[in-house]
Amino acid sequence: MTIRVYNTLTRKKSVLKPIKYSEIKVFVCGITPHDYSHIGHAKTYVQFDFIVKYLRFKKYKVFYLQNVTDIDDRIIERARSEKKAWLETSRYYEAEFLKNMKDLHVDSVDKYARATEFITQIVGQVKTLLRKGYAYKTDDGYYFDLSKFPDYGKLSGRTVLEAEDSVSRIDESINKKNKSDFCLWKFSKKDEPSWDSDIGSGRPGWHIEDTAITEHFFGPQYDVHGGARDLIFPHHEAEIAQMESASGKKPFVRYWLHTGFLNVKNTKMSKSLGNFITISEILRKYDYKVLRYFYLSKHYRSPIDFSDELLEQSKNSLERLNGFAINSRGKKSKLKKSFLLKTKKSFYNALDDDFDTPKAFSILFEFIRKANKIGPNNDCYLFLKEINQFLDILSFEQEKIPENIIIFAEKRLEARNKKDFIQADKIRKQINSLGYLIEDLNNDYKLKKKT
Ligand SMILES: [Zn+2]
Incomplete structure (x- = not known):
């Protein structure tokens, strides 16, 4: 039972050795429910669903944890534009996402953990970082002091932002000590949601929810952390900084697995670019098994060009x-x-x-x-x-072709064999008009339903 994985941290493949024999703890970054999820998101979740199911098939006991960033700048903004309360917007898109996952048969996740249900743990971690000297307070919140963490950049091999990185606007502040310092706890502005705590009333930064949630379920070190490539920097880099500083235990995560993007004409599918197709839209056109096979036919680390x-x-x-x-x-x-x-x-x-x-x-x-x-x-x-x-890609059934279509196809084969191509062409058009396509094979044919 030897599985080798490519680890982003070491940049090479190595044998997957769980901390506890045959038990694997997996965390994958979840969604920020501020809009409908698209087929780029589905790529990551279907591929990890397969990975977890395969590990279980190989008799590993896997605990698969995923977070839900249910409070964020983008949710607040979206709620304002929808003239709804943030909570209503957040829960609506979360429910839509969970329905999409059910439709895709992504059912391997043991626990979806909402950030807002772990405020105590988040505040606790901020306090630990403050106590150990890794965090500081400003007028607008608490930030991580990157000058105290020389390992920053070890996962991505860089310390500066690039165009495709996912970022959170919550980290923009003129009061920061260092340019890349990121927010741990943001004091809430008027009419923004906030949680009371002894470090002040506010809301969590993006990165800290993951480490607070994983520490709660897995402790300071665990086996596998997954997510899409655009999360490597700064999100996963920030997670490493937080948890390794708070606990002193290295490496915080033993294996980092990242999925390639879903592209459309060589550009990453994303909300901000507006070139996205929602999961619900695609499932109206194709069976979930087709979509699963489409994702799994490519390696999880590779990009897929959608068409x-x-x-x-x-x-x-x-x-x-x-x-x-x-x-x-x-x-x-x-x-x-x-x-x-x-x-x-x-x-x-x-x-x-x-x-x-x-x-x-x-x-x-x-x-x-x-x-x-x-x-x-x-x-x-x-x-x-x-x-x-x-x-989970096979139905063990074949598409049923109606009797009248088969009769047409047989007549057409007869015409073709007699080299009566005018008649053959006429029948082909009739078949098309009834919603079917016919493909010529050597002394045979193949029928399929038009999509
Ligand atoms: Zn995350």
């Missing part, structure tokens, strides 16, 4: 997998057990090597090509059933 063509390709690949599963079910054949075992071994080796799904899928499709020639059998079906436990 309808790629989703169509994913749909076709899934049809092939489902077709193969159906043809295998209950069948006997000459296919050798050793051939399947060899395939399984290389399939799982690929996944054990930093969850290399593209490699695993190519091994699977290569196997299917060969197995189709020999004749697939029930063992192949059982193998697909097994991997679907953590992939």
Whole structure:
């Protein structure tokens, strides 16, 4: 049971060794519910859902924790523009997000922890940082003093902002000692939400909620922290500064795993750029399994360039997998057990090597090509059933094509065989007008529903 992961902190792959034998504590940065979640967010959450399910399949006991930044500048702003209370806006988009996750079968998270439900822990951590000399007070709140933490930048390899970094405006203050110092606790302005505490009435900075929440559930050191790439700097860098200063224990997180962006025409999909498609929108067009396969067909660390063509390709690949599963079910054949075992071994080796799904899928499709020639059998079906436990991409059903469409297609094949291309073309148009597409194969055809 050896799994290797690429660790952003060490910049290399190493064997995943949990702190406690066979128990893995995973934290992934959650959403800030100020708008509908888009398919770029879904990429990270589907990929971590698969990773956690795969670890559980490998018999690890995983506790998967995710936060919800349920108070933030962007929520306050959005609530104002919607003429609603911040809490109403925050809870509305959170509920929409949770519904999206349910629809995508992202159901591996053990606990969603809201920042506002951990105010005591957050204030406690700020006080520890103050006591140890890592934090200071200004007119507008408490800040982390980066001149006291020379390790700042060890995760990202830099200390200055770049264009694609996710930032929080709460950190902008003219009263800071150093340019990059970030906010731990912000004194609330009039008509802003605030929580009373003995360090003054205010609200938490963005970074501190994560370390307060993880310290509460996991203690000062844990196994895996995940998130999208744009969170590495300054967000995850700030988390390291806070927790390692507060506890003195290093490294705060043993393995940092980051997902690549979802791009549209080579630009990252984001709210601020306005080039986003919401999860609900895409699920109206495609089955959740198509979307899951689309994400998993690429390596989690790689970017994906979104396009309808790629989703169509994913749909076709899934049809092939489902077709193969159906043809295998209950069948006997000459296919050798050793051939399947060899395939399984290389399939799982690929996944054990930093969850290399593209490699695993190519091994699977290569196997299917060969197995189709020999004749697939029930063992192949059982193998697909097994991997679907953590992939969740197969329905084991094939799309039903209505009888009248098949009759048209048969007539068209007859016309083509007689080289009556005018008639064949006419029938093709009839099939199209009934909502189906026909693809010509050698003395055969393939039908599919238009999307
Ligand atoms: Zn976070």
